[in-house]
Amino acid sequence: MWKLMQSYIKNDKETIQQSIVNHVEYTLAKTRFDFSIFHAYQAISHSVRDRLIEAFNDTAQYFTHHDCKRVYYLSIEFLMGRYLQNALINLELEDNYKEAVLELGYNLESVYEQEVDPALGNGGLGRLAACFLDSMATLNLPAWGYGIRYSYGIFRQLIKDGYQYEVPDYWLDNGNPWEIERLDVNYPIRFYGYVRKIHENGKEKSIWEGGELVLARAYDNPIPGYDTYNTINLRLWRSLPAREFDFNSFNQGDYFKALEEREKAEYITSVLYPNDSNYSGKELRLKQQYLLVCATIQDVIRRFKKKKRDWKELPEKIAVQLNDTHPAMAIVELLRVLIDHEGIEIEFAWELVYKSFSYTNHTILPEALEKWGIDLLGNLLPRHLEIVYIINFIFLEKVSKKFPNDHHRLSSLSIIEESNPKKIRMANLSIIGSHAVNGVAEIHSKLLTTTLFKDFYELRPKKFQNKTNGVTPRRWIRCCNVQLAQLYTEQLGGDTWVTDLTQVRCLENMVEDPDFQNNWQRIKRQNKEQLKWWVKENCQIDINIDSLFDVQVKRLHEYKRQFMNILYVIHRYLSIKKTPADQRHAKFLPRTIMFGGKAAPGYINAKRIIKLICSVADKVNTDSEIGDLMKIVYLPNYNVSNAQIIIPATELSQHISTAGLEASGTSNMKFVMNGSLIIGTMDGANVEIAEEVGKENMFIFGALVDEIEGLRNHMRNTEPSQYFPPELNEVLQKIDEGFFGAVDELRELINTIRNRNDYYLLGADFKSYLEAQKKVDECYKNKSLWTKMSIRNAIRSSKFSSDRTIQQYADEIWGVKAFQIPNPS
Ligand code: 26Y
Numbered sequence: 001m002w003k004l005m006q007s008y009i010k011n012d013k014e015t016i017q018q019s020i021v022n023h024v025e026y027t028l029a030k031t032r033f034d035f036s037i038f039h040a041y042q043a044i045s046h047s048v049r050d051r052l053i054e055a056f057n058d059t060a061q062y063f064t065h066h067d068c069k070r071v072y073y074l075s076i077e078f079l080m081g082r083y084l085q086n087a088l089i090n091l092e093l094e095d096n097y098k099e100a101v102l103e104l105g106y107n108l109e110s111v112y113e114q115e116v117d118p119a120l121g122n123g124g125l126g127r128l129a130a131c132f133l134d135s136m137a138t139l140n141l142p143a144w145g146y147g148i149r150y151s152y153g154i155f156r157q158l159i160k161d162g163y164q165y166e167v168p169d170y171w172l173d174n175g176n177p178w179e180i181e182r183l184d185v186n187y188p189i190r191f192y193g194y195v196r197k198i199h200e201n202g203k204e205k206s207i208w209e210g211g212e213l214v215l216a217r218a219y220d221n222p223i224p225g226y227d228t229y230n231t232i233n234l235r236l237w238r239s240l241p242a243r244e245f246d247f248n249s250f251n252q253g254d255y256f257k258a259l260e261e262r263e264k265a266e267y268i269t270s271v272l273y274p275n276d277s278n279y280s281g282k283e284l285r286l287k288q289q290y291l292l293v294c295a296t297i298q299d300v301i302r303r304f305k306k307k308k309r310d311w312k313e314l315p316e317k318i319a320v321q322l323n324d325t326h327p328a329m330a331i332v333e334l335l336r337v338l339i340d341h342e343g344i345e346i347e348f349a350w351e352l353v354y355k356s357f358s359y360t361n362h363t364i365l366p367e368a369l370e371k372w373g374i375d376l377l378g379n380l381l382p383r384h385l386e387i388v389y390i391i392n393f394i395f396l397e398k399v400s401k402k403f404p405n406d407h408h409r410l411s412s413l414s415i416i417e418e419s420n421p422k423k424i425r426m427a428n429l430s431i432i433g434s435h436a437v438n439g440v441a442e443i444h445s446k447l448l449t450t451t452l453f454k455d456f457y458e459l460r461p462k463k464f465q466n467k468t469n470g471v472t473p474r475r476w477i478r479c480c481n482v483q484l485a486q487l488y489t490e491q492l493g494g495d496t497w498v499t500d501l502t503q504v505r506c507l508e509n510m511v512e513d514p515d516f517q518n519n520w521q522r523i524k525r526q527n528k529e530q531l532k533w534w535v536k537e538n539c540q541i542d543i544n545i546d547s548l549f550d551v552q553v554k555r556l557h558e559y560k561r562q563f564m565n566i567l568y569v570i571h572r573y574l575s576i577k578k579t580p581a582d583q584r585h586a587k588f589l590p591r592t593i594m595f596g597g598k599a600a601p602g603y604i605n606a607k608r609i610i611k612l613i614c615s616v617a618d619k620v621n622t623d624s625e626i627g628d629l630m631k632i633v634y635l636p637n638y639n640v641s642n643a644q645i646i647i648p649a650t651e652l653s654q655h656i657s658t659a660g661l662e663a664s665g666t667s668n669m670k671f672v673m674n675g676s677l678i679i680g681t682m683d684g685a686n687v688e689i690a691e692e693v694g695k696e697n698m699f700i701f702g703a704l705v706d707e708i709e710g711l712r713n714h715m716r717n718t719e720p721s722q723y724f725p726p727e728l729n730e731v732l733q734k735i736d737e738g739f740f741g742a743v744d745e746l747r748e749l750i751n752t753i754r755n756r757n758d759y760y761l762l763g764a765d766f767k768s769y770l771e772a773q774k775k776v777d778e779c780y781k782n783k784s785l786w787t788k789m790s791i792r793n794a795i796r797s798s799k800f801s802s803d804r805t806i807q808q809y810a811d812e813i814w815g816v817k818a819f820q821i822p823n824p825s
Contacts, residue, residue: 009051011093016100019047038174040106041084041114044097045177048087052222053180055231055821062821063142067307069316069816071136071143072300074330075129075323076292077272078147078234079121079154080221081640083178085112085479086134090224116171117641119153120236122276123555124666125362127640128440128802129323131666134472135806137225137232138499140818146296146327148288149179149219149236152271157598157637162614162742166274166601178221179236185218187298188242189291195383206340208383213242214265216295226474227499229823237295239268275600277557278367286372286380293330297337311344315355319814322359322434325370325426331357331433332384335391340383346390358436358813360467361427362663364444364452365559371423374416388415388424395432399459412455431456431463436813438465441664441685443705467809468688469664470802473501476670480644483523484674484794491516501798508795517787524651524675524790531649534642535594535633541621544628547590548780551676552654553638553646556599556606559661563749564762565654566613568769569593569632570731570740573620576629588629589777596635596646608749610634615740643667648674651790652699652776655680656769658760659705662686669800675790677779679772681765685800693796697789699779701772702765711764720754724763727770 009015021032023043030039063070088094098108121127129145136143155166193211197204221234241262268287304317322328331353338349363369378385392415403409415432417423431437431453439445445466449457457464478485478498488504489495497503510516525545532543552565576588595613599606617632635642647653653671655662655678662684672678672689680686681702690698703711714723721729732750740746753762780786798804810816 009054011051011096013096013100013103016047016093016096017104019050020044020100020104023047037106037111038114040101040104041111042175042177044101044111045084045115048084048091048093048097049177049222051091051093052087052224052231055224055229056220056222056233058229058824059231059821060233063819064306066819067317068142068819069814070303070318071141071810071814071816072296072318072320073129073132073136073143073145073323074292074296074320074327075126075145075147076289076326077121077126077323078129078133078145078236079123079126079640080118080130080234081127081475081644082112082115082117084115086475087178087224089479090134090137090226090474092227116174117153117639118171118176119169119639120147120150120272122154122272122274124664125276125324128469128666130640131470131472131475131802132806133223133232133234134226134474135470135802137223137230138228138472138474139803139806139810140225140228140230140820141232141806141810141816142819143232143816145223145232145234146292146299147234147236148269148272148292149238150269150272151238154272154274154598154639155601159610159614159634159636162611162618164599164607164610180220180222182218182220185299186215186240187295189214189216189239189294191287191290191380193382195386206383206386208336208340214268214291215240215242216291218295218299227496229821230819235296235299237269237292239265239291241265274598275602276368276555277363277365277600278603279370281370281372281376283376283380286376289326290329290333290381293327293333296327297330297333301337311338311342311348311352314352318356319816320357321809321814322357322430324360324362325430328359328370328426328430328433329381329384331429332387332391336383336387339387346394350391350394354433355435357434358438359430359434360438360440361444361448361453362440364447364663365661370426371417372426374422374424377424385424388429391429391432392416402459409455413459427453428456435463436465437463438467438813439663440467440469441688442466442468443660443682443687444663444684447660447705465812467805467813468799469666469669469685470800470805471666471669471673472802473498473673475644476647477673481523481527481648481674483526484648487519487523499803501801501803503798504795505798507791511788511791511795517784517791520675520787520791521783524649527649527674528651531645534645535635538636539633541631541633543592543631543633544590547592547628547631548652548776549594549650550591550652550654551594551596551646551650551671552656553594553596553635553643554665554667556597556603556609558605558609558752558760559657561656561658561760561762561765562595562597562613563609563753563760564656564766564769565593565595566609566616567728567731567762567766568773569620569630570616570734571727571770572773573616573623573626573630574730574734576626581625584629589780590629592631592633594633594635594646596638596642598638605749605752608745611742612735612740612746612749615742615746619740643670647671647676650674650676651780651786652677652679654678655684655686656702656765657681657683658708658765659683659703660708661760669797672793672797673800675794677776677786677789677793679776688799689797692799693793697792699772699776701768703761708761711761712759715758715761715764716756718756720756720758720763725767725770728763728766 020043023046024035025032101108133145153169156169158165191212196207216237219236222231224231335353338344415428439448653676655668665684679699
């Protein structure tokens, strides 16, 4: 019988201090009489980790004892951000530590700053996985995340002379107090080799052998839930040389060569690919994917087999969620293990597989869809290629029964693209191998069924679902906006809103309350002060605290249209210049326009957009006629920690993608929760935000998704100078004349929208963007109106809690129930 032991750890101030000091002395081997803030951070983290580990072990035991169905969330990226504050808040120990640490001579907030950001992700998809872990822990779901422990996370971005420089992010330099290295959890991973066929009991058997072996070692990262003792796990794999020695090379005396070969194994998990929009079929990337998948499936099966049971129970005991197609080889890998190692008949094995898997799509951009060349795949994973062909054959047979002689349909549904060379379409494999497929916002899920996956939808309409994204209110309100959190707690008479965000809706009756409005404004102002300080420190620019803080932070991409934003900024600048000096302050409201985000290292146009923004910033910020009417800032190295400062300080945030192209967006949700107003298009989750907060509380503009095709045709058939509004032509001409310098590269940039190839329709949306901006200015003049709109945005945003999202996944896709471990204290 499972029994909960009394917790060994006390959380009074003295015990906490003792544990910190012990770690200083015995873990770090530093003297307890004099230690730096960095060592304080390390010792505090170890002390918090001790508290996590108890709960972590108990939770694992509890799940095993109850033999619950488990969820495995597979993702090639987890963009976790800093741990310490989040862990303390989820354990409800922040106040205890604050006091304890202060007496030891340190301010806890400064200690937080010591932590490097574990940035094992690019952007939206990786951060979503991190929010989901927090919600799965908080909702007491028996869930684990599986990913890769890259030695280098996303690069650190430096901006020099208006150009982006990429610096490697060796985040493990100072060790990682949060992880638990599992020396005893190592799985062999094979690459290359060949498939040998043998006959056993009249049946053909496939044996994959030869090639190279490496090991995947587990590193566990405890994830505490909020207001629960449950603590789940993020298991990250690191590649290591296999233990077997290559005796041949050693015996032939080529000792160093043999060692060199071994060292190569470590390279597999060394670096995160910094591209999130343009697929390129690199072998190393496929090795990373396979390592994740192969180690995870071995781990999952080992856990399933701990108890003696029938294979038919597999889908009742496991649910595997694929975060996009990156881990989709798991489908083939599980099938391979079942048929080749466990000797299960393929039809039955296949049923077990697709009932266990589900797949989330995050983009409809064709250039981001994964397709592996069959040569590359067949060379690295020969048995998997065979199995893909078998899956495809069985699947297409069924299709042709339903749609005889429909070759067009068959070729669009096929896993194999009949190009030269042939390619494996990972999205098709993922759909065929899953019982549920979902998009990440209503409009995106709808587009999947009507465009990209139309043929699949016609085949199995019930497979397709929507799960609108969400973000965790723990990190994105409670941690990053402490004062707003306090206000909510005071007003609602408790902090249960942190796990039930729908409660803040009750504050609707406070919208008109002048005291509440004042508090609201005071909090925003303090957050603005903090950002002002950050900007001074990191960009050496003084910004006007009374100006409107206007922010666009996200990965640089043409479809996200940072380009359109800066073109508008130029227009605004030119308009100020044209206005007589004595009328400028009456006519224009001061604005601070901030941009931030990384460009993929090889994405030339994205880098040109950064250059344009910085060139305009240079010109405007040093123009004495402008003064503090306008400042432009490029916030360097946008990441999770900076976002926690930027988002609460923002008054207007921009989500202005061409309709149909942003699957969801998640920062839009974070901004709204923190009382920012949105200027945006009817795209991604903006559409649902408008439903929740009311269109009248946003600045919506631009073409709708059904208008895009018509506009593109119009654009291709019209002279750009005629189809562009005059304001845009003027701006483009200024850039062309060299008004902002860097003529050659900026001309290349503007040529991407001239010459009838304005694919992202900046020209078509520019006019309505100008009008929306005008409304922003009018509205900001009326402080009380703006404040009311801001409050309404925040208190109507509860739909976008990832708790809601995860509950829907649990009920409608995974079929898992909560198991809450009783609190021992
Ligand atoms: C294959 C490779 C080039 C690749 C690597 C990373 C392709 C895509 C990605 C990442 C995509 C991503 O982050 N997508 C974003 O996912 C968010 C979470 O669902 C969405 O909110 C956002 O709209 C979408 O762009």
